[in-house]
Amino acid sequence: MAKLLEHKAKEILAQFGIPVPRGEIAASVVEAAAAVERIGFPVVLKAQAFVTGRAGKGLIHFCDSAAEVSDAASSVLGRAVGGFPVETVLIEEKLRIASEFFAACIVTDEIPGPLALLADRGGSGVEQMARDGKAKLARRPFDAATGLKPYEARSLAVECGITGKQISAVAGFLVQLAQVFLAEEARSLEVNPLVMTDDGRLFAADCHFSVDDYAVVRHPELRIEIAREIGHPPTDLEKIAAAYEATDHRGTFYFLELGTEGDRPVGFHGAGGGGSMMSMDALVRHRFTAKNFCDTSGNPSAAKVYRAAKHILAQGAIVGYFASGSGVASQEQFHSARGMVKAFREWPLNVPAVIRLGGNKEELAIEILSKFLSDLPVPVEAYGKDDSAAFCAGRLDALVREHPPVEPYDCTPTARTEDAMDEYAFDVRTGTISFDHAICRNCESKACIKSCHVEILEIDDDTPRLKEPAEESAHRCTECLACELACYDAGMRSIALSLPIPGFDECLAKRGAR
Amino acid sequence: MSILVNENTRVIVQGITGREGQVRTRLMQGYGPNIVAGVTPGRGGEETLGLPVFDTVASAVKQVGEVDASVVFVPAAFAADAAMEAMDAGVKFIVIVPDRVPLHDVMKLCKFAQERNARFLGPNTLGCLSPSKGVLGMMGGSPEAARKFFMPGRVGVSSRSGGITSSIAYYLKKAGIGASTIVHVGGDSIVGLPHPEILKLFEEDDETDAVVMFGEIGTTQEERVAEMMMQGAFTKPLVAYIGGKQAEEGTRFSHAGAIVEGGRGDYQSKVSALGDAGAVIVERFEDLPSETARVLAELNGK
Numbered sequence: 001m002a003k004l005l006e007h008k009a010k011e012i013l014a015q016f017g018i019p020v021p022r023g024e025i026a027a028s029v030v031e032a033a034a035a036v037e038r039i040g041f042p043v044v045l046k047a048q049a050f051v052t053g054r055a056g057k058g059l060i061h062f063c064d065s066a067a068e069v070s071d072a073a074s075s076v077l078g079r080a081v082g083g084f085p086v087e088t089v090l091i092e093e094k095l096r097i098a099s100e101f102f103a104a105c106i107v108t109d110e111i112p113g114p115l116a117l118l119a120d121r122g123g124s125g126v127e128q129m130a131r132d133g134k135a136k137l138a139r140r141p142f143d144a145a146t147g148l149k150p151y152e153a154r155s156l157a158v159e160c161g162i163t164g165k166q167i168s169a170v171a172g173f174l175v176q177l178a179q180v181f182l183a184e185e186a187r188s189l190e191v192n193p194l195v196m197t198d199d200g201r202l203f204a205a206d207c208h209f210s211v212d213d214y215a216v217v218r219h220p221e222l223r224i225e226i227a228r229e230i231g232h233p234p235t236d237l238e239k240i241a242a243a244y245e246a247t248d249h250r251g252t253f254y255f256l257e258l259g260t261e262g263d264r265p266v267g268f269h270g271a272g273g274g275g276s277m278m279s280m281d282a283l284v285r286h287r288f289t290a291k292n293f294c295d296t297s298g299n300p301s302a303a304k305v306y307r308a309a310k311h312i313l314a315q316g317a318i319v320g321y322f323a324s325g326s327g328v329a330s331q332e333q334f335h336s337a338r339g340m341v342k343a344f345r346e347w348p349l350n351v352p353a354v355i356r357l358g359g360n361k362e363e364l365a366i367e368i369l370s371k372f373l374s375d376l377p378v379p380v381e382a383y384g385k386d387d388s389a390a391f392c393a394g395r396l397d398a399l400v401r402e403h404p405p406v407e408p409y410d411c412t413p414t415a416r417t418e419d420a421m422d423e424y425a426f427d428v429r430t431g432t433i434s435f436d437h438a439i440c441r442n443c444e445s446k447a448c449i450k451s452c453h454v455e456i457l458e459i460d461d462d463t464p465r466l467k468e469p470a471e472e473s474a475h476r477c478t479e480c481l482a483c484e485l486a487c488y489d490a491g492m493r494s495i496a497l498s499l500p501i502p503g504f505d506e507c508l509a510k511r512g513a514r
Numbered sequence: 515m516s517i518l519v520n521e522n523t524r525v526i527v528q529g530i531t532g533r534e535g536q537v538r539t540r541l542m543q544g545y546g547p548n549i550v551a552g553v554t555p556g557r558g559g560e561e562t563l564g565l566p567v568f569d570t571v572a573s574a575v576k577q578v579g580e581v582d583a584s585v586v587f588v589p590a591a592f593a594a595d596a597a598m599e600a601m602d603a604g605v606k607f608i609v610i611v612p613d614r615v616p617l618h619d620v621m622k623l624c625k626f627a628q629e630r631n632a633r634f635l636g637p638n639t640l641g642c643l644s645p646s647k648g649v650l651g652m653m654g655g656s657p658e659a660a661r662k663f664f665m666p667g668r669v670g671v672s673s674r675s676g677g678i679t680s681s682i683a684y685y686l687k688k689a690g691i692g693a694s695t696i697v698h699v700g701g702d703s704i705v706g707l708p709h710p711e712i713l714k715l716f717e718e719d720d721e722t723d724a725v726v727m728f729g730e731i732g733t734t735q736e737e738r739v740a741e742m743m744m745q746g747a748f749t750k751p752l753v754a755y756i757g758g759k760q761a762e763e764g765t766r767f768s769h770a771g772a773i774v775e776g777g778r779g780d781y782q783s784k785v786s787a788l789g790d791a792g793a794v795i796v797e798r799f800e801d802l803p804s805e806t807a808r809v810l811a812e813l814n815g816k
Contacts, residue, residue, distance in 0.1 A: 109733045112704045113621045118767055144621035185618045186701075212617040214590065274675020274728060277757035278799045284759055285798070297677070326677030328663070330655045330686045360655075385684070388800035 002187070002211045002224060005048045005233075007090045009209035012222070013191075018173070020204050023092030032073040033066060035091045041065070042094040046073045046206075049081040050232060053124045058087070062094060065093070068322045082259055084232045094374075095203055100193035101162075101203045101305045102126045102137070103174050105148075105181035107188065114181065116148050118156045122205075136160035146214050148178035164194065173202050177420025184222065185215035232259065236510065240503045241311050248430055251300025251331070255292065255311050262289025264400065267351075271336070275326025279356075282389040283322055285357055286397045290322075291315055296339075299331040303430055303479035303499050305339025310501065313347045314508055320400045321353035324392055327385045329359030337382075338367035338481040341372040341414060348411035352378050352399035356392045358385030372485065374416070377406050414481075414488040415496040428465060428477040429498040432511040437463040439494035443487075450497060451486035454478060516644035517633070517670070517715040517722070518607065519583070523547040523648055526574050526605070528596045529587035530567060531557050534611070534652075539563050544657030547648030550578045550802060571603040576762045583607040585641065585650050593637055594619035609650045610636035610706070620704050627706065634706030640676040640698040649781040651696065653679065653730045669693015669806060670716040672709050673728035673781045674699055674735070675757070682726055682802060689803035691810065694722040699735075709735040724751040724809055726802060730789075731758030732779045740787035752793040755802055756784045 004012070009022040024035035025048070036043055047059035052154050054060045058079065061072035069091070078085050100122030108115050119137040130137035138159035142148040153171035162170055162324035173194060190208040197203065216224050225234055225242070229365050234242070241255035266283055268290040270276025276295045283290055292315055296308045312321065318508045323340070336357055344353070357365040362384035369382035379399050383392050418437035440446075440463040449457050456462045466473040479497070487495040525542065529535040530552025542549050543563065549613040551566050551574045554645040558569030568574035575581060584600040586593055590612045597608045615637035627634055633643060641651015645666040654660025663680060665687045679698040686693065697712050699705050709727060716722045736756065742748040759781045789795050796805050 107617060107621065107704065109704050109708065109735065110738070112624050144618060144625065182618065183614060187617065214614045215616040215618065218616070272675065272677030274673070274678035275681065276755055277730065278678065278755070281757060281759045282798070305804065326675065326681040328681040329677060330659070330680070385681075386688075388798075390798050390800045458646075 002213045002216060003050055004209040004211070004222065004224075005050070005088075006046065006049060006207055007088070007221075008206060009207040012019060012184065013180060013204050013207060014264045016176065016183070017201045018176055018180065018204055019202060020207075021092040021095055023090055025088050025090055026073065027088045028077065029070050029073045032069055032089060032091055036063075036066065036069050039091060039093055043069065044094050045069060045076065046090045047076045047079070047081065047086045049084075049086050051081055055113050055124070057081070061303045073399070082232050084235070084259075085129040087233070089136050089376065095195050095205060096198045097195050098200075099166075099168055099196045100302070101196070102135075102190075102192045103170070103177055103194045104188065104190035105178050105186065106190070113141055114178075116140050116142050116153065116156060116178055118153075118160050120160045120162055122195070123494055124192075126192065134334070139170040140177060144182065147182055148175050150175055161514050162401045163337070165200075169196070169200075169202055184219055185212045186210060187212050204365075214504070215395070219349065234505075236507045237311060237314060240501060240507055243503070244307060244501055246467065248301075248304060249307030250294060251298040251304055252299060253304050253308050254295040255308060256313065257292050258290055260289050262287045264320075265291040265318050267315060267318040268292055268294060269312055269321065269323035270295045271323075271329055271331070275324070275329070278326070279322070279324035279389040279393075282324070282393040283396075285390070286393045287394070288322070288393070291318055296336065297325065297329070297331065300335065301479050302335040302339040302342075302481040305495075306481070306499060307501050309340050309343035310347070310504070313343065313349070314504070314511070316511070318351055319405060320351050320396050321349065322393065322396050323354070324356040324389045325358070327356070327358040327389065329357075331359065332356040332361045333359055333365035334361050334368055335480060337368040340484055341368060341485060342481055344373060344414040345411055346415070348409065349376060349380070350408065351375075351377055351405045352396065353380045353404045354383070354392045354396040354399065355380065356383045356389065357389065358383070358387075372489075376411065377409055378403055383511070400511070412493075414493075415498070416493045417496070424463065424465065426470065426474045428474055428479055430479060431497060433477070433483070434496045434498065435464060436494045439492055440464055443490060443492045445496065447490045448487035451482040453482065457483070515719045515721045516647060516679045517712075517719050518642045518695060519547060519644050519648045519650045521546050521647040522666055523583055523650070524561065524581045525549050525650065526571065526578075526581050526584045526585065526600075528584055528600065530554055531560075531562055531566070532587055532611075535587040536563070538585070538611070538652045539565075539615045541652060541657055541660070542585070542649055545649050545654065545660050547650075550581060562729070571600045571605065574602050574647070575605070581605055583650055584607065585609045585611065587611055590614040590637070592613040594623045597623055597634055597763045600624050601627060601630045606632045608632065608634040608688065608706075609639065609641050610634055610700075611639060611641065611651050613638045613701075617702070617704060620702065624704065624706070633711075635697070636700040636702075636705060638702045639700035639705070640679060642697045645693055653696065663687065663690040664696065666694075668694055668721060669810070670694050670712075670722040670724040670725040671696040672712040672716070672725060673697070673701060673727065674701060674709070674730045675728055676701065678682070678728045678757075681752060682728060685800075685803050686726070686806060688761060689807055691803060691806055694719060705731055708733070708738075710742055712736040713739055713742065715749050715751075721742060722750065723813055724753065724806065727754040727808055729754055729756045729784055731756070731784070734779060737779075737787045738793040740793070743788075743791035743793065752788070753796065753802060753806050753809055754788055754793050755799050756781055756788075756794050767780060805808060
């Protein structure tokens, strides 16, 4: 993600010559004890988590003995912070503090441009203290191309009441900080507190560092796993989603789990940023809580929507499934419908669903959903652009009241599940299509041929095969799922389009979801 | 009038030979306004879609004469540079369509634009469209769809979401309300023409009676609109919906700009600021058309 944990942020600062306390990272009590051996007492032990005010939450401990380190490490490691466990602690030499400051560079849309900030004291809540008159906070825009000039930094120092030799020292630090901010294309870079020790040296004692998502590709040195701002360390499922998304650029698939509490959690499947948010708000007004945020838009393939739906279902513990976007999408909505059909029958869906696929080709989308999902023991209702998100959230409310989640049941997936007697298979972009020609020979309709909109299949020896050159034909497959659904509809189930998600099954096993 | 684009706007397309450039140029040619040339480095001297292609914006302007706007369809990493090239050649309005343009590139572009007295819409925008007059960007998708979805009228639309921009226009039209100009300001945290700038233009436009705005969590755009209203810099009726009520701080919801940081830009702060300033806030997106109709009726009753 585009936010860096403290230890990683400090590593970057150090590479730019900014002094940070001597420290080491530890993932266990044993590692913590070993780290302290090298650093020497006294130390400070800090939980690595994306929260502010860690000291007040018992996530920072000052230790003078091995016993204290062991106690502190075991109390902090594994503790849930914001719904997600602490995985590592940073152990650092304890600084002898003479004075503290606050130094930061942020981006503001008001100017618009970068802004340097400096305060005459540090600690949490410095902005509030400034408003209350307890701290002096000075701010100044600077040039995004040329950086913060030393005289600009000095004037900031003077403005917030810093005097004497400290002026140049603190100003020099801020200039360096602005250099890191520009070089790494940060959204915000905050050092709080900036510590001056009793021997007059400056250290970045803590650091919040968030990098522009769009620039992450230009900064491999940051080793960022998911180039998105998320308010928590990425979950296993979010990492799996991001890793898959990085390999398939047809449309957008964005998935994140929300820590929001509520007694009526809903699996949420949006389309488009604004439309998703608007639809999520409609859910909230009906006392639902979105268990996740998911956005499949920008004309995603059916395969992508299928995988997204599986991520949503994998979270478990939902009372309903709600899909809705802006209402007037330009993407061809039947792709999303087919993706959901495959996912819902395969899982199978165990809660009521309301699917609003308004916009381009919505009639076909609604027809597909109704046709292929009407036999499920839970209701699935499909709507288009003339039914509002609020109306659809109301429908889900009514359905959820009448239909509690059902126990796992037998459901025939659209794909063939048995091994083929006479297999004909080929690889497509993100998966494999397999036909059982033994079944195909008994098929009269050969519906797969007509359903293929890129027309890559032909009948040869009474069975469907790729048109020659086969490799080129396979490459043209858009993974629209039409052939698999047509084959299922014809009552044959000869086709199995397998669309793997690396790491997904392991994740399910770990979560005990299936 | 209308704002930003009308039937007489003279336009060049940067990245015209690319896939997006081709599709969207057809849209603009089919709906209006006047596309006069295209630019793709290395393809100068060719012709595409009946238009001459030039290697640089400067050579295009030299050949075809002054242009009012350039629409940019180059990959995100090169978008800011393309916009700078156009500004340097004297083009005063640039529409930057691509998504994922790095933030620091945009900040540098902001300063560059200020120094040249130029402005830009986007990045990450569908563009802007004045019904029956013209479109800059990709709003509507195809000329047929654009004609079907958008109807001329006297309500300005300003939105931070692309999909929602089309939705608002469609639902307004269904309620018999037409639009003067529909603007997608772009989904990013820094955009060239944010809501306050668009509202300034609508304030001056004598063909706009009221404005419908789709706001979102994150950035200070909606708060600044509220300030403008308090100061009397925007005096027309404003009907607004703010998305993102259920949003975790520090998490971004698809749009790069839709993120609450440091306790600023949250749902409540926007709703109260706009409400205090006299805007009509709708709690349900679906109520935008009826509330807009009510506001217009009041206006005409006066």
